[in-house]
Amino acid sequence: MVHFTCDLCGKDLTASADSRFVVKIEVSAAFDPNQIREDDLDDDPMEAVAELLQRDADLSSEDLAAHAPKGFRFDLCPTCRCKFVKDPLGREFVKLFDFSQN
Ligand SMILES: [Zn+2]
Incomplete structure (x- = not known):
């Protein structure tokens, strides 16, 4: 029981x-940190993806944990x-x- x-x-x-x-x-998080917004695509899409990957690389595991539901x-x-x-x-x-x- x-x-x-x-x-x-x-x-x-x-x-x-x-x-x-x-x-x-x-x-x-009220926002999705991995979401690519339309603004991001105005420039070079590959650059936007590269920036996104760089942003993830800059986040420590603590930052990532802070954003996890x-x-x-x-x-x-x-x-x-x-x-x-x-x-x-x-x-x-x-x-x-x-x-x-x-
Ligand atoms: Zn009680």
Whole structure:
């Protein structure tokens, strides 16, 4: 039997599948860094491809990883689901710990 716990409060949700909520978040670049735009083709197409390859070569593996889509999946109990939908990005929480204004 698959065991489920709330990823926020740790409550055991295994026996209450009807009150378990799943949060799926995917973060991906709003642009495709490998896409060749029409602007790129105005000049020499081979030059554009060469530039693209050079750009990829200049990116470190960390840069590439930063652009790769990243997915998250969380199980939540009904109580934590309510908290999550009110503030999905945790902005209130971030404000509490934002000391940069001091
Ligand atoms: Zn919970």
